[in-house]
Amino acid sequence: MASDDTPLMQQWREVKARHPDALIFFRVGDFYELFNEDAVEGSKLLGLTLTSRNNGSSKAPLAGIPVHALENYLRRLVGFGKRVAICDQVEDPALAKGLVRRAVTEMVTPGAVFSDALLDSRRNNYLAAVAGDAAGEGDVGLALADLTTGELTVRRVDWDELPDVLGIHQPAELLLPRTWELFPLPGAGKATLTYRGDWLFDPRGAAEELTRHFRVANLAGYGFESGDQWLAAACGALVSYLGEVQPAGFAGLRPPRVERPGTAMVLDEMTRRNLELVETLRGTGTDGTLLKVLDEACTPMGSRLLRRWLLAPLLKPDHVQARLDAVGELFDDDGMRRAVRDALGGVKDLERLAVKVGAGRATPREMLALSASLSRVPPLIEALAPARASMVAVLRDGLEAMDDIRGAIDAAVDPEAPVSLGEGGVIRAGHHADLDELRSIRDGAVDWIARLQATERERTGIGSLKVGFNRVFGYYLEVTRLQSDRVPADYHRKQTLANAERYYTAELKEWEEKVLGAEERIGSLEQRLFAELREAVAAEVPRIQRVADHVAALDVLAALAEVAVVRDFVRPAVDGGFALEIRGGRHPVVETMMPREDFIPNDVKLDEAARVMILTGPNMAGKSTTLRQVGLIVLLAQVGSFVPARAAHVGVVDRIFTRVGASDNLVRGQSTFMVEMNETAAILHGATPRSLVLLDEIGRGTSTWDGLSVATATTEHLHDQVGAKTIFATHYHELTRLDERLAGVVNFSVAVREVGEDIVFLRRLVPGGADRSYGVEVARLAGLPESVVDRARQILHELEEQSAAQARGGAPDPNLQLGLFDGGGLPHPAVERLRQIDPNAVTPMQALVLLADLVKQAKG
Known part of the structure; x- marks a missing residue:
């Protein structure tokens, strides 16, 4: 740290020291600023103007973006594979003593992205971790997490099979031990490689991290066995890394699911590419792929699950039959299939909504979307009532209406709630008596101020008098300079403009305080009430995630049945x-x-x-x-x-x-x-x-x-x-x-x-x-030009004639080679002569003479 740094730059250097491999987006008022080396790199990547900031006796390179434009710039940086640390002001500047305290509230990396604007709703965004004895040797443990859906799976993978498994999941970010940094990891593809200390991948420490995070005594209940130390190592390292990228905690991660080999086919890169399953040979999206043909899913999580199913065909016939039975029932019963798809049509992305609620990120409208999605579950249950196929029945029986969650949201959140909490009008009228009273006070004051303009025009005789509001100066009475001599004595000057003067009265000040005081208390109370609602719903996230899983599977089954009907597919x-x-x-x-x-x-x-x-x-x-x-x-x-x-x-x-x-x-x-x-x-x-x-x-x-x-x-x-x-x-x-x-x-x-x-x-x-x-x-x-085609036909005819002549025993071609199959259909005279010789009837001298003749004949 430079001794002459300003307090602000000292604060920045402390943050940068804790996150040296990230670009620090440092909140200063209404801007996120980049300093020093971050400013230089950010200006190149994002096309920002590079300026400088006074820093004691020197100047620090500076580049910045408006706070409201953050998502647009994050999308580009994530596309470049960059890590970004969002460093926010964590105390009210009005209450701060000295420099406003700042802290990293979120790390945005390619594998840790939550904003819908940065994600593809129809595919998973995986963060993966790999652990093993040494790079390039034996079996390794692979952990895969989609932080946006809470999914967490682990599996044992042979090192030679790792490229295919990684290619199937295409993780956006790979977490690896530091000692592997010099070893090229096969199959990494476009993933951003993140290295952390080997201690993070220690099997014992990683297992302890998992038991602590999920609050269990051991991992046996999740399917871990005694020989799964590298599975625990990879999974524990990934969970520890989450503490780095989500300092405030992450409540949406589900317990790990252990996948054992032998249940699903591993598709290598050649097969995925040549069959164009989810990407064309040109690599230009899903148009022209099998996924595009089959994806009639009604929900984003259905599309994601369909993609996973296509990349993991089943190996056990009874598992295949269970799915075929389910698709078959929905194929045969048109009424059931249509009713199921109608019910699914109103379901939003339950998986990602649940995670946002659990992580405290859900906005008022997202809470409404969650409630609206859950309201489609009862019709879905009703549509599936006649189902007899075992898989459909199990999925149906795992659904629940969740009236309690929907009731809590609908009772609290206004149906016309704005996008963000800070805009006000989030909590429904009648939900909270104190809030209703504050709104009444505010609305009464606003109505009085609204009537003030007409009242004052009549009292003063100034027809051009206006009542206005400014965030800095509050409410005011504005009179033009030409009319200023008619201003009453109870008007107090507030602000002077080029062509007008602004005033206030004691009565206006009193009503202004009522409005602004009520607004502040309303905002504070709404935030508290909404946070309480979100916390209450967050406690039910596991229930929502179970329903989301069942909805996604039913969506895929109904989509496959729909495709079969429309495209005339048959049951194999x-x-x-x-x-x-x-x-x-x-x-x-x-x-x-x-x-x-x-x-x-x-x-x-x-x-x-x-x-x-x-x-x-x-x-x-x-x-x-x-x-x-x-x-x-x-x-x-x-x-x-x-x-x-x-x-x-x-x-x-x-x-x-x-x-x-x-x-x-x-x-x-x-x-x-x-x-x-x-x-x-x-x-x-x-x-x-x-x-x-x-x-x-x-x-x-x-x-x-x-x-x-x-x-x-x-x-x-x-x-x-x-x-x-x-x-x-x-x-x-x-x-x-x-x-x-x-x-x-x-x-x-x-x-x-x-x-x-x-x-x-x-x-x-x-x-x-x-x-x-x-x-x-x-x-x-x-x-091809006609002249080329004609010449090609002529040459082809000559070659065919020559081949036919040789087959009839004509003059041999000096370049003729023996064929692979009994002379290749083109007998050589030397071969024909050899066939006529009886080795038992030839003397040694005759054999030497014959050999010399054959050599001469073979040479043409």
Whole structure:
């Protein structure tokens, strides 16, 4: 601290020392000021004017924003991944002795955001913490909290699986031990990395922090077991960190929920990206995603839960059946489904409203929104009365009308209450006798003052006399300079303006004091009454959160049923078997972008006897669409949704692996082929006999023979070693011959019809392999110059003629290579001669002569 700092700057430096990694928004009157290094950084990030402030014998860099504009600037800083400490004045300047006391009242970080303006209502905003023995080794504990909904979950994660789990939840902020700072955390994505001392992640200390915070003797009641030390470490560190970002306390956090492996599928980044579940391949929002098609939820918390369900398909058939039964009942009963959705239509974001109440942040209108949302619960219970599906019945029975909470809010808060408490008019008339009396006094004084202008004009004869009010000078009588000589003797000068004089009278002063005194007491009493109401409702937050959970689940089930009705989805048969059979399957997203009759459905069947499908056909014929639609139908079935097909039978898969399309990673120095091989390697190492593998164009990023070799070996490995259900879309027509020696391989192709020089894509799967890729025709459709297309046809014709000639035994091509399958269909003369030799009838000398001849012949 500089010795010549002013008292204000000394106060700022004390705050900055406690929060060195945050920008300090320091309240000075009606502005939040940034000083010194914060001012320099803030001016660059926010485009603020950088000035300076006198600081003793020096000047301190200064930048500031109006208090009312805080949210707009916070949104930008959170987008930059910055931490902001809000340092407010915590005492009344009028009562302060010396410098007004200030303190950090809130930390705003990417993972600790509460303002609706900074959040997406339809997705969670996670703060995550990771703890383990050492970075990069063994299992770790992962804790995930959404502070806006109170959700807190913990799970054990293998280090190699951590990137996929983090990618699914996409936390906005990651809390990590300080010693991991030099270790690149895989899967962190765009998360802001926050490091704290390793002591915060000590399992014993963290467990003690959890028991203290949740006021329990031990963690066994929450599902923690003896080997869960790293789960407790991550969760305890996260809760401790909350004490830093919420100094005033945080009452909305729910007890931790332990998630065990084996209940939900882990979707890797390739699958999430290639199937475009919640984000398109271009990464431009939800348009064109499965989530966009399915999200008919009526509430924000329903949308958030649907997103979580899509990213965590179930692994146990009985769990899937419970959801399917629930969706099925709402699908079959139109009246029940409509009544449920009508009731849900008036429900606001109960989860986030409950947390705001618990944290003491709820505004008067948010309290009214809470009451209005709870008023929709009784109609929802009534709509679900006929329900028989076990999941629907359990959710219905977990709802409660909460008449006590609604009654308390409605009795206290005026239906026309303003946005903020400070504007007045928050408490309903008739709720509190003292408040009503104060309002009567104020209103009487205001009425008297309102009549004063007419009275004084008549008494003084000054027709231009006006009665006005100023926040600084209070009520006044204003007379123009030209009329000042007619002012009565009982007028006392209050303020002089350029063209007028302002006065007051003793009587006006008396009534002014009545008005202002009443206003002050009204404001104070309203604040106290509203705070008491909010505290009373805060005590019931766990009840509200339970209802919110049930409402969200019912919303998702009703939304899935609505989608099934509108889009003609059917209930899949789901069991623990191996077989996958889809009849009339459709791509749920692609079919929304074209007339229903234009989309061509297809059948797919994979079982023990035919578990690997080699799918050939031209570009643009629909191979990739078929791959993706199979993956989406299986995923939807295991989410518990109906599926776009005439019929579907799905044996539960443990993982869905996809490798579709070409991409590179220039930042890491990886070519398209290297990325493709990395993805393929991950599939071959991770797939099991219970997996579904969807491959598109393996090996196309290198030479033909290299690529064909890799594609063949990959297919053999999947068939012989892994045993997974596999669909392999390829232009390597040579792969279609694998069915001759691999019992589980079947060939299918996408049908094409040739009309003259044109081709028509029929987009229908038919048994057997394709013998052409129609690349030249597709190039013409893409708009290549006619001269290029004509030359390509000529070259293609020459190559085909040469291949046919070689097949008939003509002159060999000097560049000819041996094929992979019995000569590849192009017999070499040397090979033919070898076939005619009987080794038992050849002498050693003849063998040497024969070998020399074969070498000469092989060299052409």
